Amino acid sequence: MSETSKRDRRWALVLGTEGRELTAEEKGMSDALGKLYDHGRGQRKLGGGNGAPRVSTWLSDIRTFFPASVVEVVQADALNKLGLRAMLNEPGILDNLEPDLELVTTLAEMSSLIPEDLKAKARQVVQTVVDDIEKRIRQSTEASVRGALDRAARTRRPRHVSDIDFDRTIRANLGNYSPELGTVIPEKLVGYRRRNTGIEKEVVLAIDQSGSMAESIIYSSVFAAVLGSIRSLKTSLVAFDTEIADLTDRLADPVDVIFGTQLGGGTDINRAVAYCSGLITSPTDSVFILISDLYENGVRSELLSRMHELKERGVIAIVLLALSDSGAPAYDKDLAAELRAMDIPAFACTPDLFPELFAAAVAGDDLAAFVDHSREED
Known part of the structure; x- marks a missing residue:
């Protein structure tokens, strides 16, 4: 793409793409920016449901379409425009949110942009989801x-009598019962290797x-x-x-x-x-x-x-x-x-x-x- 074409595309993204035939890439770039900046133009806003922003796909899109310097600026704008700051800073809001994986991934993706004074509250949200997963x-x-580890430690050649698993050894040799001797002949031994502590x-x-x-x-x-x-x-x-x-x-x-x-x-x-x-x-x-x-x-x-x-x-x-x-x-x-x-x-x-x-x-x-x-x- 020539420098002139690149410049024209940048201006179109800034001023609006109405009436302009867009490539698939340009449409993706326009949609990604529009979700954040096209308030009041009938565009679908970025955000959603229960007060938790649904932005994982959008974050991936802007990283795909724009260089790191642009991504940093856009994400910083999103931090305020999406209400993340307000959600984390408003008293009682954490009690009313339903923390879920999507919110956690959003906070993780934007962690470098979350102000220091709000990180403790962001951690609370993440901790709730982490605790649920751990349970x-x-x-x-x-x-x-x-x-x-028990299975990995089993052996067919236990070195000492104390290493033999008698229960498993008997079951492994039930077909070798001798009526004359009135006992099972243990052709196969099942035991454990000496395990480290x-x-x-x-x-x-x-x-x-x-x-x-x-x-x-x-x-x-x-x-x-x-x-x-x-x-x-x-x-x-x-x-x-x-x-x-x-x-x-x-x-x-x-x-x-x-x-x-x-x-x-x-x-x-x-x-x-x-x-x-x-x-x-x-x-x-x-x-x-x-x-x-x-x-x-x-x-x-x-x-x-x-x-x-x-x-x-x-x-x-x-x-x-x-x-x-x-x-x-x-x-x-x-x-x-x-x-x-x-x-x-x-x-x-x-x-x-x-x-x-x-x-x-x-x-x-x-x-x-x-x-x-x-x-x-x-």
């Missing part, structure tokens, strides 16, 4: 992890910070906090776009994690995987979970090589295209297919299914069968 998933996650598994979660992953970031933050509280696991949490933020030291407070992410921007998955690989010290006892839509702006061939290397080292590697109730967003189907060809599962996962998935990975179960089963249920 929903903590018990099932902890129980799944305990069961998975410390770390048994390393877990590394890498979360893509692109705008489409907002809901996944909320759920991932809470799951990471729950996993981080389990003493048998060494859990690391990394958020990334083109830069990398190691949020492991914030695991105790998922609200801190949520406000520590910066949604939007480019995506360098290859760089993130390289960083996460360096965190793994015991590959055969490690699970690496990459949560991303796989739209890679880094070096694609290197990313595939790094994922292959992790698998060759014995790491259980999983790619979640989304960790959300709303299903998978748009994602790079070709890259997902290449990962699956390497026997690395790549699929969307609901929060309710995640504990079962994670347990299967920890126990060394057949993940391919798990993924196929989960798809059949869907």
Whole structure:
């Protein structure tokens, strides 16, 4: 596009696009700006329902159509025009709001613009939703992890009598009952390896910070906090776009994690995987979970090589295209297919299914069968 055409388009967006034939991109830009600035012109305003702004899609749109300098100005205007400041500052308003994932993702996306004096109240809203999610998933996650660690510790060659699981051994040998001896002949022993009292598994979660992953970031933050509280696991949490933020030291407070992410921007998955690989010290006892839509702006061939290397080292590697109730967003189907060809599962996962998935990975179960089963249920 020539400089003259660019200038004409800018003026059209400022003065109005009536009577002008627009390209799809220009229409998208005009609609995104109109939702914020076209008050009183019959345009649909940005905002909605119960006083909570419904702006996640709009935030993604302005990041798509405009450079960072413009996005910053528009978001700052939105903070005031959408009434976020008033909602957070008005006495009693938090009691009347119904905090939900959409409001939380909005606050997370605009966290850098929320004034310091209002951040405490924004945290209250986020904390309410985080607490609800944690109640929903903590018990099932902890129980799944305990069961998975027990399964992972089983062995057919217990070294000592005290390591034998007599109940399971008897059941495994019921077909070997000897009437003459009046007992079961234990041809197969089932027992446990001597378990450590410390770390048994390393877990590394890498979360893509692109705008489409907002809901996944909320759920991932809470799951990471729950996993981080389990003493048998060494859990690391990394958020990334083109830069990398190691949020492991914030695991105790998922609200801190949520406000520590910066949604939007480019995506360098290859760089993130390289960083996460360096965190793994015991590959055969490690699970690496990459949560991303796989739209890679880094070096694609290197990313595939790094994922292959992790698998060759014995790491259980999983790619979640989304960790959300709303299903998978748009994602790079070709890259997902290449990962699956390497026997690395790549699929969307609901929060309710995640504990079962994670347990299967920890126990060394057949993940391919798990993924196929989960798809059949869907």
